[in-house]
Each structure stands twice: as structure tokens, then as C-alpha cells.
Amino acid sequence: MLIYAVADIHGNPGHLEAIKKTVQREKPHVLIAAGDLSSHMGKGAQDVMQTLSSLGLPVFVIKGNTDGKSIQELAAKTPGVEDLHLKTAMLEGATFVGAGGTVPIPFRSKLALFEKDVVRRLDNLLTPGCVLVVHPPPYGVTDKVLGKFNAGSKSVASLIKKREPAVCICGHIHENAGTAMAGKTLVVNCAMSRSSAGALIQLAKGQAPECQMLAP
Template sequence: MLIYAAADLHGRPERLAAIETHVATQRPDLLVLAGDLSRRMRPDEVAGSLSRLSLPTFFIRGNSDSRRLEASLGRPPRLQNLHATRKIVNEVGFVGVGGTLPLPFHSRLGLAESALVARLSDLLQPGDVLVAHPPPYGVRDRVLGRFHAGSRAVKRLVERRAPALVICGHIHEQAGIETLGKTVVVNCAMGRSCNGVLIRYDGESVPECAILP
């Protein structure tokens, strides 16, 4: 299965246009959006743009997304909110959690860490794909190259349940691919050097990832 992962669109028309171009040329099976989708455009405008792709899409909220995003993006049948649920595509499990840490950045949606880990531990299976807005603490999460701003809850969840893949964003300057134990962590925040990440994963082998410039 070919997954196109992106995060931190922030309602920028040029980023939505880049997604449309890569969907047309790469022909992925699934689009996964790891939060911070609206800002410069209204949630309903973002929903309209994504629905025109005619591609199955999973999304979660980021720290700058309002609750209206879930309502707007949840209307088109191809756009599905992954928060606190597990969905299967081509025998691969996907589990999502929306939000981010309340510090060091202002957040509309903060993770209640103990409740989060307890709830998602029952959903997430080894070999699944975890979609979270913040990276696991210590992995692709350095702000200004100086301090870590990832989620300790996400890190604990990854260490406990060993998903094959984490798709995240939030820290724009840390877009890239790294590992945490045997888990591949993909920070797919869109920006100057990244227009998302293509991921080939069959549910068994190690995910193959390529950054789209």
C-alpha cells in the first residue's frame, strides 16, 4: 500500500495545491493528514479542497485546529476522523490521536497524557500505524535546534505497543525520518524542504519512506 502523509498545511493554498499535484502523479492508495490543517482557510474550504481529490483520507486535529475542523472534514464520506479510533486499510491498522502538548506552544487541544496512553494502548497493535500530531519526545522534535518539544505520552505509547510506523508533524523544521526502537517515525510537516512523505507499507515489512521536495 502506498500512503501519502502530510501535516501542518495551515490552510495554505500552495500546500493544498502541492498535495493535489502529488496525488495526481504518485497515485497513493491513502492520504494521511497529521494535524494543523486549517488556519489561513476556513475548515469548510479545506474540506472542499480535500474532497475533490477523490482519495480515502484519514485526518486528526493539530494544536491550531478548532473543533469545527472535525465537523467540516467529517462530512465528505472519503474524509474520516481517526482520533481515538482504529481503522483497517488493506489489512493495515491505523490508530489516531489528535492534539499536542499544551506547552511550550499554545494549543487548542492538549493531550491528557495518562488517559491517552490507557485508552490507546487498548487500540494500538504491534505493526499498526500511529498517527499523532506531535512527534514522540526526543525524535524529530527539536525546536530551534535546542530543546525537545515532542510528546512523552506518544513516546511511552510507542515503546509500549511497538507500532511499525508513527506519522506526525508539529515541529516544522524537523521534517524527516528517524527510528525509535523498531518503529519508523515520519515527521511529515510541510515546509520549504518537504511537501509530505510517501510511505510504502504492507503491514509486515519495514515501511519504506521518501520525502517529497
């Protein structure tokens, strides 16, 4: 299965155009949007949802720190788009599990305001070999701010160590988009920026996942 993963669209028309072109060219089986779909206070959410719905493939989304509650409400009303927050979804033999949200405080990202409850519920959903979709990266992996400070989530890091998903799709730290291993888990920071248009992830049963980062 070919997964197209993006994060931090921020309602940017250029990012939306890049997504459309990549879908047309690569023909992925599913698009994952790992938070910050809209700009601050949810601006542009409607345009983002309309674009994602028009792609003609399943789309899983989660909420990021710049997204308002309208993102989840819009996802529920938008054909082809599913909010993955604290849910499990099956597609092409793969299991996807997500959790939305992060608190935008420097250098110590949390998963959500009510982090302990979210982590407990997410822990119960995760299984080895699944695809975990969160907004902040795990602490210490693709999470460097200014090339110096780790700004990821320690809770996400702990969950990965305990449950060993095949892939963790995340974003949030724009300047550290890329891939790295966290134990047995491939971490893909697919934040969109001037230097990144997301990532293509090849997932096949019994094989290690492979990832290609995309240039704009």
C-alpha cells in the first residue's frame, strides 16, 4: 500500500496544489494529514477540506495545534474524509490509529490538554505493526527546533517504545521534516514547508516500511 503523508498544510494554497499534483502523479491508496490543516484559529479549514475531499481517495486527518474544533466537525461532514482521533481504521490490510492535538509551548510538546487521558486511550488502541498518526513527533526523533532543542512529545516516545507501531506519521516541527528510527518504528515527520511536500510511505505485509521524502 502506498501512503501519502502530509502535515502542517496551514491552509496554504501552494501546499494544497502540491498535494493535488502528488496524488495525480503517484496515485497513493490513502492520504494522511497529520494536523495543522488550517492556519491559526481554524482559518482556511473549509478550503482544505474541500480540496482533500476532491482527491478521490480515502483521507484520514487529525487535529493539530492551529486547528479549531471546526476541523473535526468539518471532517464528519466531508465525503471521503475521516477524523482519526482516538479511532482505529483498517485499509488495505493496514491498521491506522490516531490522536489529534498538541499544546504549542516551547521545547516540551504535549499530545493534548488532557494528555494523560488521551495517552491511556491511545495505548489501548495501539498494536505492534500499526500506523500511528499524531501531530508532535516523539521526543528526540525528528523534533529539533533551531537545530538544537528537542521539542517532541515524551508520551509519544513512550507509546512507541511500548507498542512498536510500524510507522509513526507526525509533523509540527517544520524544520526537522524527514525520517528516523525510534527502536523498531519508522518515524516520518512529513511537515510541509518550502523544502518539503510530505512523504510517500510504502507499506507491505512482512516487509520493513520504506519512505521517500518529497521536494516541492
